[in-house]
Amino acid sequence: xxxxxxxxxxxxxxxxxxxxxxxxxxxxxxxxxxxxxxxxxxxxxxxxxxxxxxxxxxxxxxxxxxxxxxxxxxxxxxxxxxxxxxxxxxxxxxxxxxxxxxxxxxxxxxxxxxxxxxxxxxxxxxxxxxxxxxxxxxxxxxxxxxxxxxxxxxxxxxxxxxxxxxxxxxxxxxxxxxxxxxxxxxxxxxxxxxxxxxxxxxxxxxxxxxxxxxxxxxxxxxxxxxxxxxxxxxxxxxxxxxxxxxxxxxxx
Amino acid sequence: xxxxxxxxxxxxxxxxxxxxxxxxxxxxxxxxxxxxxxxxxxxxxxxxxxxxxxxxxxxxxxxxxxxxxxxxxxxxxxxxxxxxxxxxxxxxxxxxxxxxxxxxxxxxxxxxxxxxxxxxxxxxxxxxxxxxxxxxxxxxxxxxxxxxxxxxxxxxxxxxxxxxxxxxxxxxxxxxxxxxxxxxxxxxxxxxxxxxxxxxxxxxxxxxxxxxxxxxxxxxxxxxxxxxxxxxxxxxxxxxxxxxxxxxxxxxxxxxxxxxxxxxxxxxxxxxxxxxxxxxxxxxxxxxxxxxxxxxxxxxxxxxxxxxxxxxxxxxxxxxxxxxxxxxxxxxxxxxxxxxxxxxxxxxxxxxxxxxxxxxx
Amino acid sequence: xxxxxxxxxxxxxxxxxxxxxxxxxxxxxxxxxxxxxxxxxxxxxxxxxxxxxxxxxxxxxxxxxxxxxxxxx
Numbered sequence: 001x002x003x004x005x006x007x008x009x010x011x012x013x014x015x016x017x018x019x020x021x022x023x024x025x026x027x028x029x030x031x032x033x034x035x036x037x038x039x040x041x042x043x044x045x046x047x048x049x050x051x052x053x054x055x056x057x058x059x060x061x062x063x064x065x066x067x068x069x070x071x072x073x074x075x076x077x078x079x080x081x082x083x084x085x086x087x088x089x090x091x092x093x094x095x096x097x098x099x100x101x102x103x104x105x106x107x108x109x110x111x112x113x114x115x116x117x118x119x120x121x122x123x124x125x126x127x128x129x130x131x132x133x134x135x136x137x138x139x140x141x142x143x144x145x146x147x148x149x150x151x152x153x154x155x156x157x158x159x160x161x162x163x164x165x166x167x168x169x170x171x172x173x174x175x176x177x178x179x180x181x182x183x184x185x186x187x188x189x190x191x192x193x194x195x196x197x198x199x200x201x202x203x204x205x206x207x208x209x210x211x212x213x214x215x216x217x218x219x220x221x222x223x224x225x226x227x228x229x230x231x232x233x234x235x236x237x238x239x240x241x242x243x244x245x246x247x248x249x250x251x252x
Numbered sequence: 253x254x255x256x257x258x259x260x261x262x263x264x265x266x267x268x269x270x271x272x273x274x275x276x277x278x279x280x281x282x283x284x285x286x287x288x289x290x291x292x293x294x295x296x297x298x299x300x301x302x303x304x305x306x307x308x309x310x311x312x313x314x315x316x317x318x319x320x321x322x323x324x325x326x327x328x329x330x331x332x333x334x335x336x337x338x339x340x341x342x343x344x345x346x347x348x349x350x351x352x353x354x355x356x357x358x359x360x361x362x363x364x365x366x367x368x369x370x371x372x373x374x375x376x377x378x379x380x381x382x383x384x385x386x387x388x389x390x391x392x393x394x395x396x397x398x399x400x401x402x403x404x405x406x407x408x409x410x411x412x413x414x415x416x417x418x419x420x421x422x423x424x425x426x427x428x429x430x431x432x433x434x435x436x437x438x439x440x441x442x443x444x445x446x447x448x449x450x451x452x453x454x455x456x457x458x459x460x461x462x463x464x465x466x467x468x469x470x471x472x473x474x475x476x477x478x479x480x481x482x483x484x485x486x487x488x489x490x491x492x493x494x495x496x497x498x499x500x501x502x503x504x505x506x507x508x509x510x511x512x513x514x515x516x517x518x519x520x521x522x523x524x525x526x527x528x529x530x531x532x533x534x535x536x537x538x539x540x541x542x543x544x545x546x547x548x549x550x551x552x553x554x555x556x557x558x559x560x561x562x563x564x565x566x567x568x569x570x571x572x573x574x575x576x577x578x579x580x581x582x583x584x585x586x587x588x589x590x591x592x593x594x595x596x597x598x599x600x601x602x603x604x605x606x607x608x609x610x611x612x613x
Numbered sequence: 614x615x616x617x618x619x620x621x622x623x624x625x626x627x628x629x630x631x632x633x634x635x636x637x638x639x640x641x642x643x644x645x646x647x648x649x650x651x652x653x654x655x656x657x658x659x660x661x662x663x664x665x666x667x668x669x670x671x672x673x674x675x676x677x678x679x680x681x682x683x684x685x686x
Contacts (some may be wrong), residue, residue: 043455045454056467058459072319105309
């Protein structure tokens with residue numbers, strides 16, 4: 001008998017996720033950890049962590065991590081990478097962190113072509129504080145701060161992060177993936193790998209937006225939450241690669 | 253530029269070159285008058301030296317870039333001014349909690365709000381007490397000459413790494429824009445070993461995490477006690493001040509930063525008039541030399557605080573004196589520096605009429 | 614022949630594995646975790662598990678290990 005699935009080596013012994021039951025964060029962290037193992041990055045990785053559900057990332061991954069204030073992970077990662085260009089630097093952020101409070105830092109990192117990788121979990125809400133309306137909340141979505149549902153007149157529109165980042169000239173790779181099905185997980189891992197590879201090659205900003213479920217705050221079972229990702233999120237946030245300067249023909 | 257030869261140099265350029273001499277590896281900044289020359293100067297020097305220079309999109313980003321860079325053990329800084337330093341308060345609180353050796357230069361201008369580019373000393377409270385959340389303390393050095401801008405920049409980088417604590421170099425528009433002869437000499441401080449904590453990748457060791465918060469209440473409480481124990485050590489080792497003609501003085505003029513220049517001149521004039529006036533000048537505004545002031549007050553010496561704000565250091569001097577003698581204030585919120593003549597006549601009035609408060613000449 | 618091992622101390626009872634297993638070999642258990650939620654158990658009387666590891670990949674809490682008999686082809 002051979003073990004065909006085990007916990008990635010770069011995860012801490014006896015780590016315990018602080019995510020809610022059924023939350024896709026756990027899968028996203030695993031994919032990142034698997035790639036750190038596969039690409040042999042553990043000894044040179046430095047993560048700039050964010051504030052939100054993934055705030056305790058340093059308790060899960062056995063790599064060097066520095067805490068950044070809410071929204072400033074990309075600024076902090078810029079500092080780390082500029083100080084240590086040979087290290088592998090990445091951020092792991094939520095949509096509130098990356099695309100609301102930290103939008104300026106995120107976008108300017110992409111515009112400068114900062115050579116690090118950024119992972120952004122999009123679950124259409126502020127998870128840790130209990131499900132408030134975020135920059136990615138869908139039209140009609142009921143949250144604790146949009147109790148009657150998000151409407152354009154009152155709340156404006158959600159941001160399409162991966163497309164926006166793809167518009168920045170310093171971006172080497174930008175994609176949106178989902179974790180709702182096993183095949184989509186495979187694609188998600190491929191995209192994260194690509195975002196890591198462009199950094200390894202020194203090509204610029206690598207970005208992956210991961211559509212993720214939040215069963216607790218959506219008040220759904222984990223399975224219903226994945227159905228929502230498929231039926232409500234993906235039509236608004238289409239999956240795909242929006243920019244890949246390594247693709248044949250260049251700036252795809 | 254590293255010699256004992258005197259050069260005529262502007263305060264802002266002096267700070268920039270001293271930072272380079274101190275081993276500055278990364279500079280992150282955003283323009284604001286009256287400190288912009290620091291960033292301009294470094295934008296030429298840093299790339300030539302193969303070091304990092306980033307025009308940050310905001311002061312928020314700049315200070316957080318410093319946070320990231322110094323977490324890897326290198327020397328990095330940002331420079332800014334008053335209302336923009338206000339934007340950095342969150343990160344300074346994080347830097348204290350994370351124990352990161354951030355160096356920040358604040359070339360003060362007038363506030364509150366946007367204020368204007370008049371010289372002022374209104375950021376004493378902002379620097380010493382901070383605008384960030386939680387219990388934390390920053391080391392604050394206040395130069396009074398261009399030479400001290402150089403010397404204290406060296407010291408700032410050393411202290412930041414030695415104690416793993418942020419350091420603010422609190423200059424002002426007057427110093428930043430003023431040209432004076434000064435020499436760079438050599439950075440007198442030794443290298444600091446950062447290998448026990450710096451983030452360099454988990455090679456042959458476990459991963460390291462630099463963070464300020466924990467879901468473990470006991471750990472969090474202990475962390476804050478540890479930070480304050482560390483600051484007690486800083487207080488013991490690093491509290492520094494200058495004093496002149498203290499022994500026989502019955503009035504001691506007290507100022508920080510470039511106002512020190514004028515109280516020294518006023519002291520000379522007042523001494524010529526036969527008045528026994530001395531000068532006291534804290535070099536470290538934090539840790540503040542409470543003990544020395546307290547001891548001088550117990551000898552019955554009266555204090556006159558001269559500052560370009562509404563009496564911010566005045567409160568600390570009063571706290572140190574603690575009713576043991578009198579404390580007066582000569583001040584103006586910003587703009588034209590209090591002149592030697594103004595100080596002299598105000599002190600003469602105090603001799604005649606006794607202590608005065610918030611005269612706001 | 615393949616099998617899975619479920620780490621009850623990691624399981625948060627989200628039951629995503631139950632619906633993910635293509636052979637329907639994972640079911641709710643009578644046992645509960647420390648929060649009182651029913652855990653899951655692997656029930657493979659007929660050795661149907663093919664070691665596809667979909668349950669493990671779906672599990673957000675990395676509570677499942679998968680073992681597979683490797684055949685040389």
